[in-house]
Amino acid sequence: MYLNVHSYYSLRYGTLSIKELVEEARARGITQMALTDINNSTGVMEFMRECRANGIKPIGGMEFRRDKKLLYIGIARNREGMKELNDFLSYHNLEQKVLPDKPWPFRHAYVVYPLGGKAELEANEYIGVRFDELHQFYNRESGNADKLLVLQPVFMASRIGYRLHEYLRGIDLNTLITMVEHEDKCKETDLFLKPGELEAKFSKYAFILDNTRRLMDSCVMDYPEGKIKLNRKTFTGNAHDDKALLEKLAMEGMLYRYGPKNKEAQKRVKNELKVIVDLDFCAYFLITNDIIQYSMRRGYYHVGRGSGANSMVAYCLRITDVDPITLDLYFERFLNAERTSPPDFDIDYSWDEREDVQDYIFKRYGREHTALLGTMSTFKDRSVIREIGKVMGLPKSEIDGFTDPSRAAANRDNDTFKKITAIYELMGKMPNQRSIHAGGVLISEEPITYYTALDLPPKGMPTVQWDMYEAEDIGYDKYDILSQRGIGHIKEAVKLVARNQGKNIDIHQVKDFMKDPNLNARLKTGNTIGCFYIESPAMRQLLTKLVCDNYLTLVAASSIIRPGVAQSGMMKTYIQNFHAPDKVRYLHPVMQEQLKETFGVMVYQEDVIKVCIHYGGMDGTDADILRRGMSGKYRSRVEFDRLVEKFHEGTLMLGRPEDVTREVWRQVSSFAGYSFSKAHSASFAVESYQSLYLKTYYPMEFMVGVLNNYGGFYTRWLYVHELRRAGAKVHLPCVNQSSATVAIQARDAYLGFVGIQGLEAKFTELIPEERRLNGRYTDLEDFVRRTEIRLEQVVILIRCGALRFTGKSKKTLLWDVHAMLGQKTRPSSHSELFHTPVKHYKMPELQDTRLEDAYHELELLGFPLTLSMFDLLKTPYRGDIRTKDLMKYVGQTVRMVGRYVCEKTVRTKNNKKMWFGTFLDADGDFFDTTHFSNSTPVYPFRGAGCYLIMGKVVEDFGFPSVEVVKFAKLEIVGNPIMD
Structure with a gap:
């Protein structure tokens, strides 16, 4: 009799999870019920699974509300009815139209109106009656007796649930719990009643019970049981043709990557193709390839990463640039017959190209069959x-x-x-709001609204109402189309080099980059600011400690830098073993054979798999399942225990010593939870080398690319500093030279209008566009007239030096513009019959000072360009030593002056805080500091500026740093404008 049940997916309204909802229903002997969450169908597929597992008949539906008003409830007769309800809501969401008082006609769904909601009913329309409304029928004949249904909403399970509901409503409405109105919340009786109680309340109106039972009996959610694959089944329209096409493309790609004589490559490609065909993944590879081919035709640069880089076929199709043979990567890590979670490719594009790729996918595969993946944030x-x-x-x-x-x-x-x-x-654990996944795209064989209604989030593309975990449970494999700033850096730098120097760079020649001694020399010194994934202080330290001068070491560094690995002590062990490889004690010759590359440490997930295969005698599929189980991702404990037993049985069959096996297993089981995908690290390292190449040979263009693509790990001023160190002459913004972003010609780099605090976005584009169309601005009056800029906006430009081309001081320009715009309307840009020049008055000479300019820049740009932060200090003291001499003072206490770059807070094993700082000295060189919990509360960080630092110089594997004893921010000279 429960036609109006809600889960906590009725956001900030319902209180019960799907599991709790079904458990409550089973405890009360309920045999069938309908899930009707408010304006969404997020939980319907999960609801069907849970109900079936508990012997309850599930019925799908949806409650439609506009503002606070219940309009009607949709009840699906079958899967076609569920699609109709999803289509109806999706249309209004995607078209951003309010829900109507009456829905459009449904052929496979019922509509239930609240009592008093509608007088004339269609064949599929009914009236829902609550038990507390039955008094309205006392001594009255109902003309719609066969149209009345029991309406007993369910939102919670108890009085505690009702109180929780009130808090949710208060949060949703941003009001006090005592101010939540009755119409804003449910009734205290909106829950499952005791067995037989609901029937008793309607006992005098048995026909309403009969009507309800009859309607519910007619509903059958005829979705197939068990997990099925719902992705688009073929690329060509025919599975046989898909297989033939994938084989053709893979073999052609193999020749491109390896040439005709590489037998190992041929063997691996054929083996992978067999697995891909057997597991019905041809379409998945071909669709991914189609997306890559489109983006390459458009000139977009992509990075394929994640476990997909373990695939030789993916490498041959140019989905990734990671060579599985060179890195000894296991295909089973990506795809195997026993893998339960669907594999996917992570394809990264530049932040300004991803949406076009997504738009192509929607147009290529149809909006009915394509949607972005949702996500669910919780409380x-x-x-x-x-x-x-x-x-x-x-x-x-x-x-x-x-x-x-x-x-x-x-x-x-x-x-x-x-x-x-x-x-x-x-x-x-309750969901708070629906949002959008970072990059997941679903391409469905059937119209996707069989399984969900669609939202329209700010990205403007249809988005499913459930997350990646539900997608996996339903049967969807996602395509991850992601974006990152590092690709934007590379893309723009390549374009700037072509424009400024006339050189066309093939940035995909990564194998050549890896052999370049200049790149590797830069890598091992940690001179990597701006380079993807290797510019953070921790990474630069690690590169120096490892004397990293090759690709394989960089791949390892990209793995061991991750928090879990570092905190487990594995990073320290790896560095120690790296510097003393002859002293590494391997447990067994097999361990030495498999882990020699990583000096006895299982750095990668692939290392765990290798040990299970070669030491334990397991096959690749079982080894990967066991590896996943050890990181907490097993399908079932029984399955996991069976594979643990299989590992130990394999070691006995191979004659491995029991005491050695125990220690091997201890290491395997402890490392598996921390290890990282080698393919993922290898993909990062490829992009790092591309950035390194550009930074080494085209440093100015590269740093402009970094600045114009939202920087990286550090704040903007540091990249401007690096641009200067690269040899560029950096100029303040200029209305006759600057673009919206940083522009460079030869060695002259002009900061752009983006980044000037307070300047409206429309002027960042309008100023350079007007100059392009109608020539350079001749003077202040010409600039104001042509741009129709307002007084406060032109004042900002004057104060940051953008009108210095006039040859007048800022004070004179400010006087002039106030005379021009202060008391009357701004000059018009329209054609004039007679041009009357503005009267000019002779003024005393007004001079600017460099100190005033620096303060203007601090305020409007966030950093000074005319003077450095060191120039602004009251003291001329710059420390006793500089960064270049640190190694000479190891073990000694020194005093240094540094400009704050960044800080990082960490917790020690005994849960105390400590801090790591990064600074620039007066020469512009980096140095790092360590602040222990006993000193930093006394001498805390106080934000941007310069600090006097006293501490002991320590050295760790060739990397010097300062352990801080005392620490104080230095004063700067006062602002002359305020004096």
């Missing part, structure tokens, strides 16, 4: 504690105390905090 973020406090009406000061980690001990015994924590724990 687990502890900021929700603040929201709960607001709903309770607590003052801000009290809420601040509850969210302050330093007051955790005091809060523990606070009754109000206990109450907030109890609510937070109930909410923690």
Whole structure:
């Protein structure tokens, strides 16, 4: 009798997970019910799985609301009916139209209106009656007796659930819980009633019960049971043709990559093709290849990474640039017969090209069959504690105390905090809002609305209402079309080199880059600012410690830098073994044979697989399943235990010593949870070498590319600093030279209008475009007249030096523009019959100072260009030593002056905080600092600026740093404008 059941996917309204909902229903002996979440079908497929597993008949549906008003409830008779409901909501979401008072006609779905909602009903339309509305039928005949249904909404399971519901409504409406109106929340009786209670309430109106039972009996959610593949099944329209086409393309690509005589490559490609065909993944490879071919035709640059780089076929199709033979990568890590989670390719594009690739996919494969993948954010973020406090009406000061980690001990015994924590724990795993996945795209064989309604998030592309985990459970394999800034850096730098120097660079010649001694010399010194994945302080330190001068070492560095590996102690062990390979003690000759490349440390997931294969005698498929199980991703504990037993049985059959096996297993099981995909690291390292090549041979163009693509790890001023060090003369923005972004010609680089604080976006494009169309600006009046710029906007440009071409001081220009625009309308850009020049008055000479200019730049650009931060210091002291001499002072206490670059906070094993800092000395060279918990609270970081640092110089594998004893921010000279 439950036609109107809601889960917590009725966001900020429902309180029960699908699992809890089904458990509650089973406990009450309910045999069939309909899930009708508010304006979404997120949980319908999960609901069907859970119901079937618990012997309950599932019915799909949806409750349609406009603002606070319940309009009607849709109940699907079958999967076609569910599609109709999804199509109806999708249309209104995608067209951004409000839901109508009456839905369009449904052929396979029922519509249930609330009592009083509609007088004349179609054949598939009904009226829902709540038990507390039955008094309206007392001593009355109903003209629609056969159209009345039991309407018993369910939103929670108990009074505690109702209270949680009230808090959710308060958060949603941003109001106090006591201010939530009755129409804004459900009723306290909107839950599953005790067995027989609902029937008893309708006992005098048995025909309503019969109507409801009859309608529910007619509904059959005829979706196939069990997991099926829902992706587009073929690329060509025929599975046989797909197989032939993939084989043709793979063999052609193999010749391109390896030539005609590489027998190992031929063998691996054929073996992979057999697995791909057997597992029905031909279409997946061909569609990915189609996307890559489109982007290459457009001149877009891509990086294929992730476990897909383990595939020889992917390498031959140019989906990735990682050679599986060179790196000894295992195809089973990507695809094998027993893999339960679907594999996918991660394809990265530049941030400004990805949407065009996505648009191609939608147009190529049809909007009915294509959608972006959704994601679901939850209330687990502890900021929700603040929201709960607001709903309770607590003052801000009290809420601040509850969210302050330093007051955790005091809060523990606070009754109000206990109450907030109890609510937070109930909410923690509940979905909060639907959003969009970072890059997942689904391409479906059937129209995708059989399985979900579609949202229209800010990206403007249809998006499913569930996340990647549900997609996997339903049967979809996603295509990851991602973006990253590093590709934008490379793409723009290549274009700038072609324009400025007339050289066309083939940036894909990575194998040549890897052999270049100049690139490898730069790599091992950590001179990598701006280069993808290898510019952070921690990475530059690691490169120096490893004396990294080759691709394979860089691949390892890209893996061991990751938090889990570093914190486990594996990174330290790897560095030690790297410097003393002869002292590495291998447990067994097989371990030496398989782990010699990584000095006895299982750095990669592939290392774990190799040990399981070669030491334990397992096949690649079982080895990968076991590896996944050890990282907590096993299908079932029984399956995992069987494979553990198989490993040990294999070692006995191979005659491995038991004591050695125990230690091998200990290392395998502990490392598996931390290890990282070698293919993933190899993909990162390929892009790192491309960045290194550009930074080494075309440093100015490369750094402009970094600046114009939103930088990287560091703030903007540091990349401007690197641009200067590369030999460029960096100029302030100029209305007659600058573009929206940084422009470079020969060695002259002009900062762009983007980045000037307070300058409206329309002027960043309008100023250079007007100059392109109608020539350079001749003077201030000409500039103001042609751009129709307002007074406050032109003042910003004057103060940052963008009108210095006039030859007048900023003060004179400010006087002139106020005379021009201060008391009257701005000059018109329209044609004039007679041009009356502005009157000019002779003024005393007004001079600018470099200090005033520096303060203007600090305010408007965020950093000074006219002077350095060191020039602004009150003291002329620049420290006793500079970075270049640090190694001479190892073990000694020194004083240095450094400009703050960045800091990082970490927690030690005993849960104490420590900090790592990065600074520039007065020569512009980097040095790093370590701040222990006993010193930094006394001498804390205080943001941007220059610091006097006293500390002990220490050295770790050739990398010097300073362990800070005392630390203070230095004062700068006052702002003369304010004096």
